[in-house]
Amino acid sequence: MTRIITLFCFFIAQIGFSQSAESYLEKIRNNEALLTAFFQQMPKGGDLHHHFSGSIYAEPLLERAIAEDFYLNLETIAVSKTKPEKGNWEKFSSLNNKGKLEYYEQQIMQTWSVKDYNGSVPSDDQFFDSFMKFEPTIAGHFAEGMLELKKRAIAENVTYIETQLSTIPCDMNVSDLADFNTKLRQAAEQKDEKAVLKLLDELYKSLQKKDAKKYADDFNNNFIAKLHKDLKMDDDKFTMRYQNFVLRFMEPVDLFKNLVIAFISSSESKLTAGVNIVSPEHGQTSMKDYWLHMVMFKYCHSKFPDVKYTLHAGELTLGLVQPEELTWHINDAIYVAGANRIGHGVDIAYEANSYDLLKYMAQKNIPIEINLVSNEFILKVKENRHPFTLYKEFNVPIVISTDDAGILRSNMTEQYVLLAKRYPEVNYETIKKYVYNSINYSFIQDVAVKKQLIRDLDNRFKTFEAKFSKN
Known part of the structure; x- marks a missing residue:
């Protein structure tokens, strides 16, 4: 007991004799434990780059797969609710009866996340391949995941999440439009923007005739709005909004169909706070169709000018792709697509x-x-190889975010610990500015909600900083 009291007094003394939160931060720059305690308690505003499925930790997904007795592929470590025709699949109950469950639990944790990562596979493959392996455990269980994320956010003083929750389900038959795939790619190969926009206009009219709006309405009313209301996601401690997104690897017609529906959805619901595009940027189709995708966003913006969108762009580095491919992705995301925010932007130093x-x-x-x-983890880019300082040098607005905290076994606190430790030139007031940026640059449509989050940050920082006032 005496030792505990002594340690407590030491901690109080550390804080008590600090003139401010800023001076205390400077004292602890090189101590990760002290930085963690500091940033755990510091208000952190919002997480704007956030993939729902990648932010759920593997443990509850594994528990669900076991409880519902999924099939496990013993080679790929993917799961399925029903037994696929091909592959070596076995039920969890069977593995348990054979005394093999514990072994495969370890394999799952190391495959569905970066836990105990040993470099046996490329880090980008480890990351991107994990999604489809655990995806079946998420279907029908969005509510549990949303509540898990809310609880964790509140615990580490995050008050807002702008998550990419789900693609919009759509069974629209577009087989009669398949010839547009070839036409669009031919025009894109020539960088003929005028021809692409004309084709997209024809395609858009066809999608309207196929009642694209009904898919957006169904998603908004029967999924997003219902979940959000039933779970009471918004309260005085936390707020959540949702980004619609499309997948880069799809054929042009399918991607454009989904993009149009995503824009319609975001234009008609205050809960859907914008649009994004995901999947590995260095994938074969992603690279081939990248410029075409940017023109698609430009077209949709012309139809829905009030819809905001952020684009994954420049999540590339030297060696991952050919050098010339590092020179134009962020350029096109901004100058062609007109992105309101950029996600990652790692290759900025190589951009033309x-x-x-x-x-x-x-x-x-x-x-x-x-x-x-x-x-x-994914790109092996860190410290002074990371372009953070470059963005800061040019006064580009910065927000700090997690990306996929579940797969990466991370949280928002760790992002700020790394920021403070790696970049000592970033003082407390600048970090505080980044926190406010996460609300000010959010895509929240309701002005009153955004203002309330700012007021809440003001109060939280006042309480936090009072801890460091001189006794």
């Missing part, structure tokens, strides 16, 4: 006319979503 691009981002208030843990 990068200084002009950075100045433009600063002038137009186009924020960069910085994901330190994600960029380190």
Whole structure:
């Protein structure tokens, strides 16, 4: 007991004799334990770059697979509710009866997340391949995941999440439009924007005739709004909004169909706070169709000018793709697509006319979503190789986010610990500015909600900083 009291007094003394939160932060720059305690308690505003399925930790997904007696592929470590025709699949109950369950539990944890990662497979493959392996455990269980994320956010003083919850289900038959795939790619190969936009206009009219709006309405009313209301997601401690997203690897017609529906959804619901595009940026189809995708966003913006969108762009590094492919993705996301925010932006130093691009981002208030843990694991980019300092140097608005905290075994606190430890030139007031950026640059449509979150941050920081006032 005496030792505990002594340690407590030491801690109080550390805080008590600090003039401010800023001076205390400077004292603890190189101590990760002290930084963790500091940032755990510091208000952190919002998480704007957040994938729902990748943010759920593997443990509850595994528990669900066992409880519902899924089939496990003993080679790929994927799960399925029903037994597929091909592959070596076995039920969890059978593995348990054979005394093999504990072994496969370990395999699952190491395959569905980066737990105990040993470099046996490329880090980008480890990350991106995990999603489809555990995806069957999420279907029908969005509520549990949303409540888990809310509880964890509140515990670490995150008050807002803008998550990419789900693609919009759509069974629209577009087989009669398949010839547009070839036409669009031919026009894109020539970088003939006028021809692409004309084709997209024809395609858009066809999708309207197929009642694209009904899929957006169904998603908004019977999924998003219902879940949000039933779970009481918004309260005085926490707020959640949802980004619609499309998948880069799809054929042009299918992707554009989904993009149009995503924009319709976001234009008609205050809960759907914008649109995004996901999947590995360095994938074969992603690279081939990247410019075409940017023109698609430009077209949809012309139809729905009030809808905001953030784009994964420049999640690339030297060696992952050919050098010339590092020079244009962020450029096109901003100048062609007109993105309101950029996610990752890791290849900015290689982008053509990068200084002009950075100045433009600063002038137009186009924020960069910085994901330190994600960029380190997937791309092996960290410390002074990371372009964080470059964005800061040019006064580009910065927000700090997690990306996929579940797969990466991370949280928002760790992002700020790394930020403070790796970049000592970033003082407390600047970090505080990044926190406010996460609300100010959010896509929340309701102005009153955004203002209330800012007021809440004001009060939280006042309480937090009072802990460091001199006794």
